[in-house]
Amino acid sequence: MNQALAQLQAARDAGAADYAPVDLDYAQSKFGQAQAAMASRKYDDAALLADESRADSELARAKARLGAARAQNTAKSQENSRMRVEMIDNHANDTVPIPNNVQETETVLPEATDTTPPPIGGQTEPLKNDGGQ
Numbered sequence: 001m002n003q004a005l006a007q008l009q010a011a012r013d014a015g016a017a018d019y020a021p022v023d024l025d026y027a028q029s030k031f032g033q034a035q036a037a038m039a040s041r042k043y044d045d046a047a048l049l050a051d052e053s054r055a056d057s058e059l060a061r062a063k064a065r066l067g068a069a070r071a072q073n074t075a076k077s078q079e080n081s082r083m084r085v086e087m088i089d090n091h092a093n094d095t096v097p098i099p100n101n102v103q104e105t106e107t108v109l110p111e112a113t114d115t116t117p118p119p120i121g122g123q124t125e126p127l128k129n130d131g132g133q
Contacts, residue, residue: 001034001035001038001046001050003050003054004030004031004034004050004051004053004054004057005031007027007053007054007057007058007061008027008028008031008053008054008057010057010061011023011024011027011057011058011060011061011064012024014060014061014064014065014068015064015067015068016057016060016061016063016064018064018067019063019064019066019067019068020059020060020061020063020064020067023056023057023059023060023063024056024057024060026056026060027053027054027056027057027059027060028053030049030050030052030053030056031049031050031053033049034046034047034049034050034053037049
């Protein structure tokens with residue numbers, strides 16, 4: 001009974017009333033039935049009902065955590081979208097000229113100065129050893 005009660009409270013604390021109300025209601029109902037069975041000295045029934053309440057509470061808690069994570073993810077996505085639109089709006093009318101010393105395009109490598117054609121057949125020549133100089 002103590003474990004069932006602890007799980008029930010954990011589910012409530014996790015926000016199960018908002019994100020998993022049906023599962024939380026099942027857990028509370030089973031716990032109430034377990035209490036009634038204890039009062040009637042039906043200990044086997046009480047133990048079974050308490051275990052069912054605990055399982056329903058765990059499910060409600062897991063669903064609540066998932067729901068809260070999804071809500072947080074949605075809120076962050078909306079904030080990112082808002083910031084993206086704001087950034088675009090803030091820079092839409094930029095009229096600041098680009099300074100002369102800043103390149104707008106990618107750097108292009110200079111043309112090769114060695115015009116020797118590559119070896120035929122993809123074979124390479126060994127490196128020349130000039131004695132480390």
